[in-house]
Amino acid sequence: MTQTPTLEEIRKAPKVLLHDHLDGGLRPETIIELARERGHRLPSTDPDNLAEWFRESADSGSLERYLDTFTHTVAVMQTREALTRVAAECAEDLADDGIVYAEVRYAPELHTDGGLTLDEVVEAVLEGFRIGSTGPDGRQRIRVGTLLTAMRHQARSMEIAELAVRYRDAGVVGFDIAGAEAGYPPTRHLDAFEYLKRENAHFTIHAGEGFGLPSIWQAIQWCGADRLGHGVRIIDDITVADDGTVTLGRLAAYVRDKRIPLEMCPTSNVQTGAAKSIAEHPIGLLRRLCFRVTVNTDNRLMSGTSLSLEFAKLVEAFGYGWDDLQWFTVNAMKSAFIPFDERLALINGVIKPGFAQLKWRM
Numbered sequence: 001m002t003q004t005p006t007l008e009e010i011r012k013a014p015k016v017l018l019h020d021h022l023d024g025g026l027r028p029e030t031i032i033e034l035a036r037e038r039g040h041r042l043p044s045t046d047p048d049n050l051a052e053w054f055r056e057s058a059d060s061g062s063l064e065r066y067l068d069t070f071t072h073t074v075a076v077m078q079t080r081e082a083l084t085r086v087a088a089e090c091a092e093d094l095a096d097d098g099i100v101y102a103e104v105r106y107a108p109e110l111h112t113d114g115g116l117t118l119d120e121v122v123e124a125v126l127e128g129f130r131i132g133s134t135g136p137d138g139r140q141r142i143r144v145g146t147l148l149t150a151m152r153h154q155a156r157s158m159e160i161a162e163l164a165v166r167y168r169d170a171g172v173v174g175f176d177i178a179g180a181e182a183g184y185p186p187t188r189h190l191d192a193f194e195y196l197k198r199e200n201a202h203f204t205i206h207a208g209e210g211f212g213l214p215s216i217w218q219a220i221q222w223c224g225a226d227r228l229g230h231g232v233r234i235i236d237d238i239t240v241a242d243d244g245t246v247t248l249g250r251l252a253a254y255v256r257d258k259r260i261p262l263e264m265c266p267t268s269n270v271q272t273g274a275a276k277s278i279a280e281h282p283i284g285l286l287r288r289l290c291f292r293v294t295v296n297t298d299n300r301l302m303s304g305t306s307l308s309l310e311f312a313k314l315v316e317a318f319g320y321g322w323d324d325l326q327w328f329t330v331n332a333m334k335s336a337f338i339p340f341d342e343r344l345a346l347i348n349g350v351i352k353p354g355f356a357q358l359k360w361r362m
């Protein structure tokens, strides 16, 4: 019962992932094959070297430079076949890591260079998730919901929001904005968020990663985000005195009181400079203060990670046990964009029994 969870054991736990980018999780071998077909030049054509190149280049200390690495993944995701393949492999890889429910996001507007329409992009990805979620025995191994992202420096958010609503009954469960944060406040896209609210649709906003509290404040109080992508800089509104007394500012208190989910991505945050190290990541304090923290991968390729590995790093840094990992997982499932009864069924029918089995095996 008291044993520290190992990476192998964590892999077996039924986990939930809310923040993972489709174009940040390709298999290196797939990038190489697709690039060869398309005539796209890569920094390396050796899978291990290429994986290393992505990790090192993303290790830049800046969100903007981190985002530069996506040129190579997006370049090879421009046809229906490529998008379906990448999505199918994504679902397979997540299921192999023991994830039972995932929300995977991507920006349809980045995948039209080969002549696809936005609708064709969405349909190709949905088809890939359907294929990759099904095991060889025909049984569903994982449930994958899609989030459609609009790029915050562009001006297509309304179009993408409408796309998300159009495909809401076909597997698209929500909307997001991503890209460089400084200089591109969420309020630039207020019309899209207001439209989504009128449509009773769900959305999350990348905020408090490359920029601080004003971005989080706008995302919540102006735009009405259901969740925060990262939200790590909410720590700037929390003070810890020398004697350990903690004081929350008004925004941090609001986020906690309203149980606004934080989609935290520890390794990615260290790479972009949003956190100094895993051990110093605000997730430790936020978990102690009972914010609704969830653990995520962001970009598995750029961070050389998986959800199990993110959990294992947290176990090492903060001494977390099975109860903590279950708490993060239930938080994530409660915060998902699928209907309440379906979330509850996964919590009671899959997550709790799965963790109980692992705990009692100790």
Ligand SMILES: O=c1[nH]cnc2c1ncn2[C@H]1C[C@H](O)[C@@H](CO)O1
Binding pocket: 021, 022, 023, 024, 063, 067, 070, 074, 105, 106, 107, 110, 149, 178, 179, 180, 206, 209, 268, 298, 299
């Ligand atoms: O962590 C992130 N912050 C902001 N933007 C991001 C992050 N990870 C990926 N993106 C961008 C790059 C992708 O091309 C886009 C859609 O997935 O979202």
Ligand SMILES: [Zn+2]
Binding pocket: 019, 021, 178, 206, 229, 298
């Ligand atoms: Zn992200």
